[in-house]
Each structure stands twice: as structure tokens, then as C-alpha cells.
Amino acid sequence: MIFAFFMSLLLLITIGGISHPSFQATCHTLLTGCCLMAGWNNALHVQITVLCIFMLLIITVISNLILRKQSFQRSLKSLFIGLLLVILAISLVIYILPPTLFRLEYGIVFSIILVEFFYSILSHTVGGQIVGMLCTLNALTLVIGLNSQIFAFVTLVILYSLFLISSIMIIQRLG
């Protein structure tokens, strides 16, 4: 029940979004950490979930450092489109997934991925793009944290590291 509460809070943050990118990134990652902690008991391997949580903490620190001077703006149009995407994703997932599974949680994860990617496409500034992709990666960590396969975790770590390195280079070059 707490897990569902934290998931819904996470969804709110992704759609609403805070104007400052670094604040948005830190909130999103911290909330994913809380969700992981909430869903602790039905994870397959607890160690991987713990590793994911520590990784998320490191990433919040790094993303804060990177996105200091960045800025992006949210227009009403993107908000409405985000809402539409969320409804679409959740209804699709509910139609497909069987009732026994956490249909709502999977729907939320899938909608987060779609919304954030869409936001990263829409935003012209580099900060917005980076934050969008970071949030999609957080949603992925949520899935991997619960399903917990060691190789998947390794892939996640490398994806995060490569993305952050590239974002650093981009920020240096394009400001």
C-alpha cells in the first residue's frame, strides 16, 4: 500500500515537474529510492535492491553537480500531452497484464518512460533533455531493482555511467 502511494507520488512528480532541472532530478531519484525501499520484501534478491538504492544516491549527487546552471521550461501543451500519454500507457498495460500482477505499478513505470522521453524530445535546452533521460533511467532501475538480475544491474550501471559522462561532455561543449 505504501509502495502504491510512493509510486503515485513519483508519477505526480514526473508529470508536474519542477522548473529547475537539478531539483527535478534529485526529487525523482530520491522518490524511486523510496519506492524501492517500500517494495523491499517482494524483490527476488534483496542485495541487488540495496545496491540499486546506493547507486541512486550517488546519481542524485552527480546529477545535482551537473545540472547546476541548467534550466528548462514546461508549457501547458506538454503537460496535457503528458497526461494523455499516461492514460494511454496505463490503459494499455491494464488491458494486457493479468490481474494477479502489480498492473498499476507496471503501468506507472511504462508511462514514466514514455512521458519523460517525450519531454526530453520536446525540450530544446540540454538540461531538459538530460533530466528526461535520467528519469527514464530511474524508471528502469525500479524494474531492475525488483526483478533483480545481476547482469541487468551491471547493464544499468554502465548505461547510467555512459549517459552521465556524455551529458558532462555535452554540457561542457554546448553549455
Added chain:
Amino acid sequence: MASVGDLAKILYWGCVIWPLVGAIGILSCHGQKAKIRCHIIVTIILIVITLLSVMIPNDFNFSILWNYDSFTGFLRVMIALGIIISTFLIKLWMPNRFITSGNEMKTLMNLIFFHVFVCVAMLAVAINNFFILLIFLYLLIFLLLIVCFINGGSEKVKSAWNYFRYILFFMIIALMGVFILALPIVQSYELLPKFGSFILVFGIIQAYGLFPVCTLFYRLVIQLPSLIGSVVLFVVPIVFLSLFVKLFQISGYQNPQLFLIGLNLLSFIIVVLKEKDDLFVLAPFLLIILTGLSAIFANSIEGIYCVCLFVIMLVIFAPLGYLLDKGNLSSVFKNWFKLALSAFPPFGIFYACSVLIAYLVLQLPWLGYSLLTLFFIRGYFLFRNSNYQFFSNEILTKEGYCLIGLIILPSIVLPILSQYWIFQIALQFVHK
């Protein structure tokens, strides 16, 4: 060295590590000419090692990390062959392309990253674990980003960054698909595996340049320096295609055939429409699409046979087209290339297309005939005005003979020589 299998394994790791050794060698040489000569020698030795690693049959049992079968061996040989051809062409047609605008450091970094890129590609082709494979694929694209950074130019960096982000999104989608397929109850619901495999496939095929991502990939390839651009044009698609072909081995996977065919045909039409202005870079995309189309039927012998044939065509015609576009050669060369790529007999991709269409006519007649009519229409659009000069004095020079040799090589020589080997590959791959 107890058994031959160990020798094969060593050779495999050899052809992975050898490019790194080459990179170090280039670093140690001083002077532009020495570096370029070292680069050429390394690439020549690379193909020798890969051929050896394929020739020796391996009896290594299945391992989670490293998996050798004849198909991946074939892909590795093809990648090496493509690299040899691109370096040879650059050396023959435009030797000054190696040195990028006089900056010593840039050429060095380009050469080194070229070798690292090859090493990662060799690794990525043979890895059997899905997650590790994604790591290497993403590493490939990251390398491209770094190359763009080195060569500078905001246009380059923007296109690389966009492509980087798109591929990240599609990889995440692919991972989601895999996790859905990995669910224990996936068999009990018929919609679940369909949705999972749909997401998985959609994520992967976008990476090797189908619509809508092909415009991004096209813009990225054009920005790259010619040495790396000609190689990227066929290595990235081949690696992602090998992943796409191996998907059939995932237990719950159901191939969304109609969607894939539709997407392929749509991208075929778009490439045909955009082809009029610059055929030479877009033509390899056509080959990628045809390989993708035949890879859809990869769970049958003819499917793999067509994939192998088209890979041969892609490996040879991609660098040829890219460098024809870059270099300022006479229009007769371009006419020959256009004839080779138009799928008309006698040269070029005629044989591979005819085998593919023949197989499609058997399986899905409507698809076979629609593809045939597409080729008819494309032929009309390509050759509408009829003043094509094929023979002139330029063709009888050294470059002319090299070009005609390269055109005849994949159309007549290679299919005949490698026909038996490809058939064995197909048999072994399907029965696994």
C-alpha cells in the same frame, strides 16, 4: 593447447584483442605516414586472424558469456572484409582523407578510436548474454559520440547527442520487453508475450536504421570522417541485426511478422523516394532494410541464407557508395554503381534479391509481388532519362577496374564460392 577448440577460442580472443594492439602500435609510431601504414598493416592482419578463427571448427560447449557458432564467425569475417575494403578504397581513391585537416592529434585519435570501435564490434557480435550485448552495443554508440566530440563542430555533436538519446530510449524499451518475457507466467496469457516481444523488437530494429530513426542515423553518418563513416555504415546495422536474428532463441519470443514487414516496406518506400538526390549514401540503407526483411524469416533456412547474402552485399557496397559520394569520381563510376544497386541483372544485388523474392513468393505471395513491383517502380524512377554512359575512357583505368571488380565480386564470385558454407551456417543456425 589440449584440443582444437581451445585454439579456436584463443584465435577468437585474438581477433578481438588484435585491434587494441594495433591502436597501441599506431600510438607508438611517430609521423603521419608511419601511422597510416601501421593502420593498414593492422587491418590486413585482422582479416587473416578472423579467417583462421572461423576456419578452425570449435567444439567449445555453450557458455553464458562467449558463444561461437558459424553465423557469428561469418559476421566477423564480413566485418573484417568490409574494413579491408574501406581502407583499401580510401588509400586508392583519396589518400589524403586519412589526414583530417592537418590536425595531428585528430588523425591519431580517429585511427585509435577506429580500432577500438572494431574491437568492440567483434566482441558484441559473439556475446550470447542479452544484457552484456546491450552494454557493448551502447558502448559502440558512445564511441561514435566521442569521435564526434573529437572532430568538433556543433552540428556533429548535436546529431550524435540526439542519436545517443534515441538509442538509449529504445534500449530501455528493449529491456522492459525482455523483463516482460522473463516473467514466470508469460505462457499462460497469449497477449503478454506478444506485447513483450513487440516492445523488444521495436526497440532493436530502430537501432539499425529503420524508419523513423534512419534520418538521425543518416545525419550522424554523414557528419563522421570518411574513414570511420564508411565503416560505421555497415558495422552498427550488422551488430544490431545479429542481435535481432538471435532473438528467436529467447523462449517466449513471438515474432510480430506483419508489423515488421509493414515497417520495412514503409522505410523501403521512403528510401526510394529520397534516393533520387543522393543515391550513394542512401543505397546501403536499402540493403539494411532488405536484410531486415529477410531476417524476419530468420527461423528458416532460406531466411538465414538471404540474410547472409545481403550481409555480403552490404559489407561491400556500403563503403563503396559512401566513398563514391565523398570522392570526386567521374559519372561513369556512379552509373555503374547505380546499375549494381538497382537489383537488375547482371551485376550487383540481383542474385540476393531474386532469392529473397523467390522465397517470399513461396511464403507470402502478396509480399513477394509487392516487393517486385516496388523494384519495378524504383527502376523506372532511377533510370528515367536514358542518357547513361557506361563505357568511356575513365573506366579503363586502374580505378575503373577496381570498381568493376568490386561490383562483380559480390554478385557472381562470392555467392558461388561461399554457397556451400552459407548453407551449412543456415542449417546449423536453424536447428539449434
Added chain:
Amino acid sequence: MCSFVDVGLISSRKFILLKLPDYFPLYASLTGAFLTFLVLVFHIPTSLLFLSKLSIIYRVNFYLDGLTCFFLFIIFNISFLFLYYQKDLCKNKYFLVSYILSLSLILAGNLYFFTIVLALLFLMNYKNRQRNASLYWLILPCLLGFMSCIPVLMNNQQDLFYIVFSGKTSSLNLNYLIFFLVLPVCCLLGFFDFRGEEKNNLHAIFEDEKIYYTNIFKNLIGFYGLLRIFISFYNYNLSMIFIVLFEFIVVITALKASWFCLKVSNLFNRLRYLFILNNAISIQLIVILFLALYLQKTALLELNYIILFFSLFIQNHGFALVFLLNSLKEKINNSFFIDSLFFLGLLLSGFPPFAGFVLFWGNLQLGISLILNHYLFDMILALFFIGCNAVIYLFSLLGWVNLFLALYKNYNDRLTAIGSYFNFLLGYGKGIRIYLLSLFIFSVCPGIILYWTYGIKNNFPSIGKFHFFSFKSEQLHIAFTPVFSVFIFGMVVYVFFFIKKKYFIVSMDPQNNQFKISDRKKYKNYLDITRFEFGTKTILNVLKDNFSLDIHSYLFLRKKTEYLKIYKTIRLYKKKFNILIWEHEQATLFILILISLLSIGLLV
């Protein structure tokens, strides 16, 4: 003589491909002709020949059977003839390349090699900025469709690569093959190069004239391709649409060629169109072959094969000689040129009882007996077939008459006595005379050739009894023996000359012995005024005088102005039409629905 000819892909200035000494191809083709002659005459089973063993070693299939030997024999003969006169013809080796290509195509064992060489042949003849160059880019994809229509899964899984001709693979659907073969074969047979009398690039016509004899190889390849595919992959479930399409194209081209050969004034063009006309008529035989299979009437097949191969043999040899003479026009003296052309015309044109007439006779008899069942559709088809054939035969007759008139009109004061043409004491052109005499003998008693075509027996399902002197088929009660009528005619002429020589003294005046056509002094003006040309004007005038039939206004298209008038009237009424619809909207809607419902009802 003609130093360099820039034709097709090969710009012969830089033709460094073949540096063989001159006599090598000559002797090679001679030996080839002799070998294939042996195989054909003694029916040697072709599996023994070494060529078919070659395929295992080099994985490139060579395939030899009766049909290939027959075509090889013709090609070797023709090439021997051309190589013998190579010195006088063009210097460049353009002929040799097409010769080698046609040889490799006929020896090709599998379909891949077949299509590759066929495409090469098309590319060879591609000249940019040619009138129908864009047609090439329709024929090449046809070949792609042709190659890809054969299912990859042939009988043995091992050989995905080759679809071999040797095995009797009846798993194929012949319809698609024929559909994709129609266009290339028609192009090979020259059905599409109807170049009118372009005044501006006469150079093109002159250049073409010199090397037009290589089209004989294209023609042969067209026939060979069709027959090879038919034999190797034939089965009975052809579909009527493709056959009717093929027949329609053939009839249209025949009519067009016959009309052009009347209109055109240049001798070379006239010969070219007659060549196309004869090709069209012999292709009609193959179409009858398909129809016979479709209607399951196997009694026709035997006579069809015999007439087809007989006419193929004579026509190709004859027209090869015609075009060779045309190329050598400047070098040989005129009277020899005119006489040999006259005799060749007699042989090829359709004057009974020679080969041309046999072709027409066979076409008609087979066509009628094919359609003889009692349905209205068949009756209409029979009438269409007879009408078209009659008109084609009529126009071909007029075409050849036109040719002879043109010949005699221009050269008639240098005409030697025709009788003395065949005495072999004269020096020049001995080879050609022997060649021509042998053709006449073959055409009169066809048994010689038919014995060779029996070498192809194992290819064809039903070759019946062998008749030496006549074209006979017992089931259909058709028979035609050309030799008797020639024998009678010869007897009558011999009787007259025997009496003349024996009882009546030949007049002492030697000058009178010399044959003179006429002292053209008295009636000079009449001949020059009268238009012998059988151009359109003459025919229209003739029809107007004799039958008072004025068809001038129907034949020729209206001028552009009339189209403009029609367009203006339409535009005028369009406004009225819109207003009308706008007023009675409901009515028009109702009518439209009604019409669509009715049509659907009709269709269902």
C-alpha cells in the same frame, strides 16, 4: 572499310579485349559446326559429351541436349559465314563478343547463368540517347521477376543456388515464367525497334546497317530462351490470359511491321521489317504450341515442332545471308547482289512451295485445327486468327513484291540472266552460291532437316512417325509435299527447253544471245511517272480507283486543331453541367446509388 563502330556498351576504339589471331575463331566455329552436325545426325546421346561433365568440376553448369545442339549448329554455321567475310566487314570485334555471349547463353546449364548472360546481352545493345532506351529499364526488372519466380526450394536442398535445366522439374508454375519472358523475348526479336525514317540522324541508320547481322544471334537467343524454358519446366496448367497477351503482341507487331515495310523506301529498313515480320509469324507457331497444350490437343504438337524447327533453320540461315549481303553491298558487283537477293526473297517470302509458304501454311492449318470445337468464342477467335493471318500474308507478299520492284527499278539495266546464276564456274561468291543452293534443296525436301530435329526427340513428349518428303500428320489429315510440285514445274520447263534446243536453231546473232531487258528509249516517260513504290499513297490511290473506297480520312489522325475544338466545347458545357447538378442534387445522388446497386447486382 568501316573503321570503328561505337555501338552498344563497347566503344570499340578501346576494344582491347580480344587479341586473338583472325583465323582462330573461323576454325573453331567450323569444328563446332561439324561436331554438332555429328551429334544431330547420329543422335548421339548428349550425356556422353565431355561438356556436360565439365559442370561437376567447375560448379558452373554446362548443359547439352538435342535442342542446344540444334541451335549451336545454326550459330556455328552463321558465324562461319560471317567470319569468312570478316575482312570486308567491320574491323572491330563487336561481332565476336555477341557470338561468344550467345554461345555461353546456349550452353548455360542453370537459370542464374542464363539470366546473367541474357542481361549482359541487353546491356551490350544499350546505346544511350537511343529512342527506346527507357524500354531497357523495363526489360531488366522483367528478368529479375523471371529469376525470382522460380521457388528456391528445388528438389534438392543442397543446391539452393542452381535451378538446373537437366531435370524435368514440373513443380514450377509456367505462367509467371512466360509472363516475365514476354517482354525480353519480344525485345530480342526486335519487335520494338520500329525506327521510322528519321531524316535527321541518317548516320545512325548507316552505322546500324553495317553490324545489323549480329541481330541474328539475338533472334536465335530469343527463340532458344522461350523453347528452353518451355521444355525444361513445361506442365499443362498454363493460363489463357498470358497466351492471349502474347498472341495479341505478336499480331500487332506483325501488322505494324508489314505496314512499315510497305511505307519505308530505304532497302535496309525494308529488309529489317521483313525480318521482324518473319520472326513474328514463327513466334505465332510457339503461341499455337502453348494453346495446344492449354487445350490438351497433343495431336498438334508433332507437326508444330517439325514446322517450327524447319522454319527456324531456313529463316535464320536465309536472313543471315541477306544481312551479310547488305553489309557487303559496296564490295560485290551489283548483278550478283540483286540475283542472290531475288533468290533469297523467293525462298523466304512465302511464295509457294518454299520455306516461307510452309511457315504460313503450318500456321494456318494448326491454327484452324486448334480452334475446331463448336463454341461461339472459338469461332470468333478462329475468324480473328484467319483474318489477321490473311492480312499479314497479304502485306508480306506486297512487301516482298515491293522489294523486288525497288531492286529491279534501280538496277535493271545490269541484270544478268537469272538462269546463269547457279553455274559454279564463275569466280566470285562461290561460297554464297553453294550456301543458297543447299538452302533451296533443304526447303524443297525437308526430310534432311527433320531428321536432325529428331535428335531433339527426348525433349519433346510426342514426336511421331518420320516422313522424309512431306509435312504430314495422320490424325489431322494434313499433308503437304513441296517436292512434287517443284518436280512437275521442272518437268514442264525441261520439256519446253528440250524441244527448243533440239528442233529449233538458236539464232546466229551473238549479240542477241546476250540477255537484254529492254531498250528503254521508246517509253521512257511512262515508267518514270508511274509510282512503283507501294507506299501509302499508291495503296490508297489503288483502293480509290478500283474500289472507290476513300479511307484516307479514317486512317490518319486528326490534326491537333480538332482536339482543341473538342476541349473548348467540353469546357463550355462544364459550367452548365455543374449548375444542373447543383439544382437537382438529390436526383443525381439517387441515380448514382441506383446505378452502383445495379452494377453490383449484375456483377454478383
Added chain:
Amino acid sequence: MVVIYWLISLCIIGFHLLLFLIMAPWLMVFIKKLDGWIQGISTESFRHSFYRIRIDLSESIRILLYKTLSLKDYIFLVSLGLLCTLALLIPFYTTDMIIKGNSDFLFIITILVMIPVFNFFIVYHDTSLLSFKKFQHMMIQILLFLPTLLLIAMVCRMNVKSTELNYIIVFFHNSTRFMNIASCPLLISACSLFFLVLDMPDLSDIIQKDGFSREDKGILLYINSLQFLLWLSLIAFLLWPQSIALFNFQQESLTSWLLAAFFGLLAWCIKIIIECAVIALMRNFLFISKGVYKIGFATVLNFLAIIIYFAGLSGI
């Protein structure tokens, strides 16, 4: 037995050829007489016309044998030779001669069509514009009848399953019923041939105004009459093929064949006379304004023949 067979067939051929060569000029005179009789004008007497023809012919043949031949003479000889071969191919009163298997209907009508084409080449011998027009008209006239001739061949082929003249006779001999509906198509198509022979010019009018020498006139007239007789004998053959005797020496005895042959000869003469009468009537009373209508009539008659053939098949 074989020797007798060859002897008899040789004398049949001889008599056949003599009959053909002699009867031809008489025919032209007879038709001119008929026209004169119908139109009521007096024509020259039989004896005078025979005398004139005899002198012309003997004169021309004698000169032909003497002088060296020019192109014109070659053309005459070729036409004569072709006409003789045709005469031997078309059976007048008996069949089964040596040339049994060769008399094919298509072959015969092609040669008959070919003869005016050969004659057209005479134009090269400085004839007048009028004769050029006349020869050209003759050639075009017969060539335009080619479709109708081929239609007749089709009717023949459908009705009798073969276009071989001998086989036609055998077919009608075997068919027991005397004059059944099945044989009518052939009869009607024979009638359609009348229109072809209708306007066959007798070349007497053009010769006066032209520069031909005496012997050329004689030969031209003779060739035209031979051609006319051949067409008439072909029509006679198609009208009533049963009247011609079968010469298969093995089955029947000699005397029965002689009787049949004599009856055949008599029937042939009567048929020729009837045809001449019909042609004379058609020339005088059938006013056809346009030349092309003749071809129209002939094709319509052939269509009628086909329809009757089908009617006959369906048991009417």
C-alpha cells in the same frame, strides 16, 4: 499390275493436260458469245474467232522457240509452267493420280493468287500506262480476295477435317447420303467464288491500244484463259466433289472406273458450261456499283456456309 497402274495414270495425266490446254481459249470465245446473245449484239462467229486464236497462238509459240528469251518471255514461261502444275493438281474428272498426296487447297489458291503478281512484272517491258493500271488492278483484285479464300479453306477444314482435295473426294464418296445438309457449306462457299471470277478481264481490250507485238498478245490472252479455266474447274470441284471418280485400282475393276471417269468428264463439262452461263448472267444483270461489295458478298456467303455447317451439326 503396277506397270498397268503407272501406264493408265500416265495417260490420264496426258489426257488431263491436253484437255486443259485445248479447252481454255474455247471458253473465252464461248463466254463472249453468251454475252453477245444476252445483250442482243452480234459477235464474230465461232469459226472466225477460232481461226484467229489458232494463228496467234501458233505464231507466238513458233517465235518463242526461236528467239532468245527476255524477262518478259521468262514471265510468260513461269506463268504457263505454274498453270500446268496447277492443272495436274486439281482433279477434273478422276483422282488418285501419281501426285496424290500433294494437292492441298491452300497451296493451289496461293499459286493461283501468285500468277497475276508474276504477270505484273511485265510492266517492266515498256507497256503503256493503261496496261500498267490494268495489271495492277488484276493483281490487287485477286490479292484482296485472299481473306475469303482462307475462309473457304476454314470451311473446308471444318466440314471435311482436311483441306486436301483428294481427301475431300474420298470423304464425300464415303458419306452415303446423296445431298445432305452437311455438304451444303462447301456448295455455298463455291458460289462465293463466283464473285472472284466475275471481273476477270479477258485482256482483249487493252491489247489493241498498246505496243505489244502479235505473239505477246496471243500468249497473254492464252494465259488469262488458262487462269480463268482453272478457277472455273476449282469451283466445279467444290460444287459437286462426288461426281469425280475414285481411281483406287485395287478395290474396283477397270471397267467400273472407266464408266465413272466418263461420267465425271461429262459432269465436268456440264458444270463448266453452267458456270459460264451463271457468270454471263451475273455480268449483265448484277450491277455492283463498288468493287469492294464483291468481297463483302463473298465473305457474307462464307459466314452463311459456317452457320449452315453448325446448323447441320446440331441436327437440323
